[in-house]
Amino acid sequence: MTQSFTFLVIAGSLLSAASGQTGLAPKQYLSLPLGSIRPTGWLYDQLMVQTNGLAGHEHEFYDYVSETDWMGGPSYYSSLEEAGSYWFNAMVPNGILANNSGIIQRSQEFLDYVLANQDSTGWMGPEVNTTKPRYLWGRYPFMFGAIQMVEYNPDLTDQVVDALYKFVNLANQMLHNNGEGVEAWTQTRWEDFVMTLQWLYDFHPNGNEALLVDTMEQLKYTGVPWEKVFESQYFPTTATDDLPNPLGYVLSWHGVNMAEGLKALPATYRFTHNQSDLDRASEGWDLLFQYHGRPSGIYAADEYLAGLEAARGTELCLVVETMFSGSYLYQVIGDPKYVDRVERIAYNALPAELTGDFWSRQYLQQQNQIAAKNMTPDPFPNDGPYSNVFGLEPNYPCCTVNHPQGWPKFITNAFVTTADQSSLAQVYLGPFQTKTTLATENPVTVTVNTIYPFSDSLNTTITAAKAFTYYVRIPSWVVNGTISINGGAATAVSPNNGLQAVQVKAGTTTFTLNLPAEITTESRPHGSVAVHRGPLHYAFDIPRTSKILTQNGEQPLAKDLEFDASTAWEYAIDTSTLQFVNNPPPSGTLPSPVFDSGLPPLSMTVTACPINWPIAGSTFAASPPTNPACTGAQKTITLTPYGATKLRIGEFPVFTAN
Incomplete structure (x- = not known):
């Protein structure tokens, strides 16, 4: 292993030098x-809803992150792993x-404790x-949090940057010492540390450019070679339950590792x-969703990549990590x-995996989910029978x-600037x-007034001191979209690489987008279909009984x-009878929470x-x-946005x- 690490480091260094370029390549777009x-x-x-639910309160009582543990001392030490x-x-x-203010205070106390x-x-x-033993990976999400705190409060810059550099120097020494600190999980998640190093290089190099790049190279070439994992000859095209990993990196097919690994090559x-x-x-992204993708936007991995069957699971960690990786891929x-x-994942897969009030969450969600209970048997070869229960x-x-x-x-990746910071672009649509x-x-200043994705229209107001070009993403599913600027006539949108340009003058500019979409169906295994309109996937919301287990x-x-x-949930549908139904809220305000049964204003009817x-x-x-053959009379059923179904x-x- 030591010899292979050494060879790959040399190869990587030569490859970088052979390009004739130094420093870091710029991103296409910059986050704010x-x-x-x-x-x-x-x-x-x-x-x-999230803040008032489990997320905003778990630090008060949940053993793994309770402030009484980590502020008290020894129990903290398990939390940074x-x-x-x-x-x-x-x-x-x-x-x-x-x-x-309570969460902000807790976050500051956590940062202070770690650095102290x-x-x-x-x-x-x-x-x-x-x-x-010291393994590197557990610190990487902490570094992301520390960077975000510096972005919000620049007064923290010196303290955080100094601490990061102390850690980088140590990590560099460890990596050069035969890959010390690199175990199986660190091997797959090295890209998160590389992104931290690149933040330091971009904003706080402090004369350490050589150290930073060398550490990036050491991380890559002592880690999983994602360029091989995403190569078509090695990529699994079915559920991986009984497949040997041809590269030997078993954890590269782990769902969350894959979600994080999507950032590795950019x-x-x-x-x-x-x-x-x-x-x-780009090829790896396409392969992943071709062979393991879900109509909800995400892919299946009930611990490991799980193919296309509708009863297989998708982990909640995987959902949020893929969202973050997709934003980074776009920016690069x-x-x-x-x-x-x-955007599809955010408006479908993410809310589907939590109760409407966000107090209970699943480990695994299913495309076809007829129960959420202790499953005997269960369809998840590597996860337990309790995996799709909604709970703590x-x-x-x-x-x-x-x-x-x-x-x-x-939210924080919804807008970006061009690389020269002269233009602003809205890439996620919403308010x-x-x-x-x-x-x-x-x-x-930009204000977007809309209930999208529960409406096709968005009203945007921009104020600027000087003229500039503003961009707004036009999704690929839009059909016959129009834009009206400053109250003028509506004209057809004409996006370039997905972005509609709007010439903004000094002062105030307003424009209205109308982004209609058609009902579409997606072919799925066994001759089945999934139903979409715009960013939303539609499903039959099975009425349910509920029981408190603990x-x-x-x-x-x-x-x-x-x-x-x-x-009953056992229905076949005639896709030629699909009809879109829009019941906009009379007040213009959506119910809270909107992602729960019967609450979204959009639906479809279909003969079943x-x-x-x-x-x-x-x-x-x-x-x-x-x-299948019908066993009873035809009827009309209603399909609703997937994210509101449990x-x-x-x-x-x-x-x-007939």
Whole structure:
């Protein structure tokens, strides 16, 4: 292993030098500092639902991140191995965007504690003053949280940057010492540390450019070679349950590792300058969703990549990590396919995996989910039978502390600037306000008034001191979209690489976008179909009974819930009869929470008929039957946005109505 590490480091260094370029390659787009973008309207309400739910209160009672543990001393040391890092990375942006003083204070106390306990070697975390082996990965999410705090509060810059450099110097020495600190999990997640190093290089190099790049190279070439993992000849095209990993890196097929690994090649490109890194990143993204993708926007991995069957699971950590990776891919590469998919994930897969009040979450969600209960047998080869229960920590605790990064990071990546910082672009559609200063000292404020994705129209107001070009993403699913500027006639949108240019003059500019979409169907295994319109995936919301399985002794709102279907769900549909129904809220305000049964204003009707559709064991649906016969009279059923369903059929057998 030592010899291979040495060879690869040399090869990587030669490859970088052979390009004839030095420094870091620029991104196509730049993110804005935390706090520059704020949610408004229903999206702000959704963030508050999360803040008032499990995410905003778990530090008060949940053993893994309770402040009484980590502020008290020894119990803190287990938290930076995973749980505390995850929590901090998520709750820094959550607290700031929600303007929650309690969470902001807890985040600051956590940062202060970690930095105060950094030892003389530069190490941060649970192994300080112990004989435990030092593994690098657990600190990476903490670093992301610390960077976000500096973005919001520049007064923290010196303290955080100094601590990071102490750690970087130590990590560099460890990596050069035969890959010390690199075990199987660190091998897959090295890209997160590389992104931290690149933040230092971009904003606080302090004469350490050579150290930073060398550490990036050491991380890459002592880690999983993602350029091989995403190569078509090695990439798994079916569920991986019984497949040997041809590269030997078993954890590269782990769902969350894959979600984080999506960032590896764009991060690599920045220091190698090799176009092949970007090409392979794009190919890998496409392979992942071709062979494991879900109509909800995400992919299946019930621990490991799980193919296309509708009963297989998707981990909640995987959902939020893929969203973050997709935002980063777009900023480096500029291909709108990444943000198109992230928007689908945010508005479908993310809310589907939590109860409407965000107090209970699943470990795994299913496309066809007819029960959420202890499953015997269960369809997940590597996860337990409790995995799809909605609760505090079903199966594993990681998603409890990691899931809150989803909405805040979606919000903070909703706008970007061009590389020269002369233009601003809105890449995620929804209700937002952003304030920033562009190049040539041009302060700009943007307000987007909309209930998108529950409406096709968006009204945007821009104020600017100087003229500039503003961009707004036009999703790939839009059909016959129009734009009206300053009250003028509506004209057809004409996006270039997914972005519509709007010429903004000094003063105030307004424009209205109308972005209609058609009903589309997606072919799924066994001749089944999934239904879409715009960014939303539609499913049959199975009426359910609910039973409390357990309740937390300190916080009774944190409970494990069992859901069972209370009516028939075994239907085939005639896709030619699909009809879109829009019942806009009379007040213009959506209900809170909007992602719960019967609450979204959009739906579809479709002609259906009952069929024989077996169950596997007693708790999950078998594969959709191909060309089933109707067993009863035809009827009209309603499909609703997938994110509002907790039990559902999202992939239907088909028939032809009379």
